[in-house]
Amino acid sequence: MSFDGQLPPKLRLLRAAAELLAKSAGAAVSTRQITQLAGVTAPTLYHHFGDKEGLFDAVVAAGFEEYVAGERDFAPSGQPLVDIRRMWDNHVQFGLKQPELYLVMFGNIRPESRPAIVADAEGLLEEMLNKAAAAGQLNVQPREAARSILAANVGVTLMLIAEPAAERNLELSTMTRDAMIFAVSRDQGREAGSEDSGKSSVVVAAIALNAALQASHSDQLTSSELKLFLEWLHRISTSSTG
Amino acid sequence: MSFDGQLPPKLRLLRAAAELLAKSAGAAVSTRQITQLAGVTAPTLYHHFGDKEGLFDAVVAAGFEEYVAGERDFAPSGQPLVDIRRMWDNHVQFGLKQPELYLVMFGNIRPESRPAIVADAEGLLEEMLNKAAAAGQLNVQPREAARSILAANVGVTLMLIAEPAAERNLELSTMTRDAMIFAVSRDQGREAGSEDSGKSSVVVAAIALNAALQASHSDQLTSSELKLFLEWLHRISTSSTG
DNA sequence: TAGCACCTATAGCAACGCTATATGAACTGA
DNA sequence: TCAGTTCATATAGCGTTGCTATAGGTGCTA
Numbered sequence: 290m291s292f293d294g295q296l297p298p299k300l301r302l303l304r305a306a307a308e309l310l311a312k313s314a315g316a317a318v319s320t321r322q323i324t325q326l327a328g329v330t331a332p333t334l335y336h337h338f339g340d341k342e343g344l345f346d347a348v349v350a351a352g353f354e355e356y357v358a359g360e361r362d363f364a365p366s367g368q369p370l371v372d373i374r375r376m377w378d379n380h381v382q383f384g385l386k387q388p389e390l391y392l393v394m395f396g397n398i399r400p401e402s403r404p405a406i407v408a409d410a411e412g413l414l415e416e417m418l419n420k421a422a423a424a425g426q427l428n429v430q431p432r433e434a435a436r437s438i439l440a441a442n443v444g445v446t447l448m449l450i451a452e453p454a455a456e457r458n459l460e461l462s463t464m465t466r467d468a469m470i471f472a473v474s475r476d477q478g479r480e481a482g483s484e485d486s487g488k489s490s491v492v493v494a495a496i497a498l499n500a501a502l503q504a505s506h507s508d509q510l511t512s513s514e515l516k517l518f519l520e521w522l523h524r525i526s527t528s529s530t531g
Numbered sequence: 532m533s534f535d536g537q538l539p540p541k542l543r544l545l546r547a548a549a550e551l552l553a554k555s556a557g558a559a560v561s562t563r564q565i566t567q568l569a570g571v572t573a574p575t576l577y578h579h580f581g582d583k584e585g586l587f588d589a590v591v592a593a594g595f596e597e598y599v600a601g602e603r604d605f606a607p608s609g610q611p612l613v614d615i616r617r618m619w620d621n622h623v624q625f626g627l628k629q630p631e632l633y634l635v636m637f638g639n640i641r642p643e644s645r646p647a648i649v650a651d652a653e654g655l656l657e658e659m660l661n662k663a664a665a666a667g668q669l670n671v672q673p674r675e676a677a678r679s680i681l682a683a684n685v686g687v688t689l690m691l692i693a694e695p696a697a698e699r700n701l702e703l704s705t706m707t708r709d710a711m712i713f714a715v716s717r718d719q720g721r722e723a724g725s726e727d728s729g730k731s732s733v734v735v736a737a738i739a740l741n742a743a744l745q746a747s748h749s750d751q752l753t754s755s756e757l758k759l760f761l762e763w764l765h766r767i768s769t770s771s772t773g
Numbered sequence: 774t775a776g777c778a779c780c781t782a783t784a785g786c787a788a789c790g791c792t793a794t795a796t797g798a799a800c801t802g803a
Numbered sequence: 804t805c806a807g808t809t810c811a812t813a814t815a816g817c818g819t820t821g822c823t824a825t826a827g828g829t830g831c832t833a
Contacts (some may be wrong), residue, residue, distance in 0.1 A: 298781080320821060330782055337780090341821065396638060407693060429706065436690065437707045444686020448678065451649065464671065465679045468714030469707070495805070510763055521752055521760050540812080562790060572813055573791075579811090583790065 299337045301327040308346050310389050320344075345393065352390040353406055356383050360413050370422035370470055376414060377442050377466045381459075384446035391450065395443050411435050418473075426475055434473040441469045538708075541579045546564040549590050552631050567701075586725055587635065594632040595648055598625050602655050611663035618656060619684050619708045626688035626698075633692065637685050653677050668717050676715040683711045 296304075305327040309318045320341050323335055359379050366372055384391040391429040394406050411432075418431035418438075427434060445465050449457055510518060538546075547569035551560045562583050566576055580586040601621050609613055626633040636648050653674075660673035660680075669676060687707050691699055752760060 317820095319819080321819080332783095333781055335822065359600070433702065433706060436703050437710065439685075440686040440690040440703065441683040441707060441711075443689065444682040445679075446682070447689075448649065448682040449589050449684065460675065461682065464675060464714075465683060465711070468679065468711055469683075471714065472706075472710030473627065510766065514763060518760065518763050522757060524752065559789095561788075564790080574814090575812055577791065 298327065298329050298333050300342060302329060302334055302337060303347055303351065306344050307351070307390075310345070310348060310393070311387065313389070313393070315389065340440065349390070349393055349406070352387065352394060356380075356394075357409070359383055360410075369417055369424060370426060370474055373414065373417050373421070373438070373470060374466060376417060377438070377470075378462070380410075381444050381449065381462050382448050384450055385457075388450045391446065396447055396450075407439070411439050414439055421474070426481065428473050428475050437473065438469045441465055533590065540569065540571045540575050544571060544576055544579065544586060545589055548586050549593070549632075552587070552635070553629065554588060555631070557631065557634070589649070591632070591635050594629065594636060598622075598636070599651070599655065601625055602652075603679065611659055611666060612668055612716055615656065615659050615663070615680070615712055617710060618659060619680070619712075620704070621654075622684050623688050623691065623701075623704050626692055630692045633688065638689055638692075649681070653681050656681055664718070670715050670717050679715065680711045683707055 302323065306318070306323050309322055309326060310446050320331065320334055322334070324331055334344060338347060359374050359382075363372075363375055366375075384395070395410075412435075412480075415431050415435035418427065418434050421427050422431045429437075449459075449461065542679065544565065548560070548565050551564055551568060562573060565586070566573055576583075576586060580589060582622050601624075602618050605614075605617055610615075624636070635692055636742065637652075654677075657677035660676050663669050665671045671679075687704050691701075
């Protein structure tokens with residue numbers, strides 16, 4: 290496949306660069322490869338984009354528009370925190386679908402382009418968090434919340450990209466996502482304390498499990514199993530030492 | 532400053548590479564620069580390290596030992612979650628002190644070296660989280676907690692590195708840190724906020740009891756009873772919903 | 774037709790990562 | 804003592820990279 294078609298050379302260069310960038314799994318892409326695929330010679334590239342980085346920046350800019358579109362393209366649910374969750378998932382999905390582009394956007398650190406992109410992504414989040422704050426659902430300043438959530442979001446996405454696609458466990462994402470959203474939202478329980486430090490952890494855990502089991506209707510065990518289980522649990526939770 | 536001294540060329544190459552890597556703010560470092568600073572010619576580099584990446588890997592390996600040393604070099608406080616907090620801060624400080632090295636270690640995605648390093652860093656965290664789990668302070672499996680915390684830790688550090696040193700606000704780190712540690716720790720307020728995000732209290736309690744039992748030598752149950760008990764416990768703690 | 778932007782091609786430079794080959798130094802065994 | 808072997812470094816140069824000085828072609832306005 291090549292782009293020697295009738296499109297203008299500038300666009301052909303953009304598409305060729307995007308395609309090669311996406312296909313070469315992290316490896317370097319040369320200007321000669323790009324210009325050849327675009328059916329164009331070297332000076333054309335430098336006429337339109339200044340230098341190689343300029344071309345890549347243009348590719349990134351296009352990719353970022355796609356990203357922003359994805360982040361905006363859903364009906365607001367009316368619950369800002371729910372929308373934030375969707376934005377997180379969109380972010381991760383974008384990274385997994387176009388890992389090379391994502392790495393150029395959020396992974397690589399080039400003092401010029403990256404902060405701008407990060408700032409834009411931050412802005413999208415902050416926008417939504419402002420609604421949450423207006424609804425009194427926020428625990429911290431929207432800007433700080435946006436920075437914190439985005440940092441974790443990027444970290445998780447990078448980690449997921451780094452590991453083989455087969456072993457990817459998206460629970461890492463959902464778990465971290467909920468942790469971050471919960472952390473910035475208002476309706477939290479109070480600070481973690483060390484109240485029950487007197488009893489052994491086994492006993493504490495057994496008591497907690499006992500209470501929880503009594504209150505729930507778990508069907509993981511049969512009734513006879515449950516009966517015996519609770520008896521043992523009782524034996525553990527009434528033991529004096531740990 | 533140069534390394535034409537009396538040190539063996541291999542070491543001179545390592546130090547020259549590390550120095551140039553640290554000084555060049557993210558820019559590329561050529562083998563010619565390195566060999567010249569080391570007072571050595573090109574083939575020497577390839578004799579000792581195979582290729583440029585091999586040399587950089589060696590630099591990273593040295594840097595990683597320093598990182599690990601930093602992560603281990605403090606007296607355990609007896610409170611695993613407090614130690615985890617220190618490990619987080621150590622991680623961030625390491626990244627800010629040697630940003631270029633950090634970027635090669637955690638930022639760059641090279642399918643070979645990075646996962647190994649990440650896995651090691653993950654191991655350090657998991658080690659400590661195991662103690663927390665044994666003390667019944669954990670809400671989730673130590674491995675999942677380690678992955679989640681490390682991902683957020685890397686994301687925060689990358690973001691801090693990316694922005695100008697003058698504007699760096701470490702509160703981003705402390706805030707995210709506490710959010711993550713709180714999220715994986717047991718003594719949270721219940722379920723709040725996002726409805727279906729947390730696990731049921733039964734599962735939480737079962738995980739804690741499981742970790743506590745593994746670490747203790749409870750003699751309240753016979754070994755055969757304990758075996759069956761743990762099996763049921765596992766069945767409960769791996770159920771998706773309460 | 775002339776003049777003027779704009780865009781593209783020819784050809785080539787300096788710097789890059791890397792290597793085929795050769796030379797020197799240090800050790801080994803008789 | 805000295806040839807044989809191995810390790811370590813140097814000379815010189817290959818192919819590729821990002822990039823550019825210069826020139827030529829194209830389509831417009833007058």
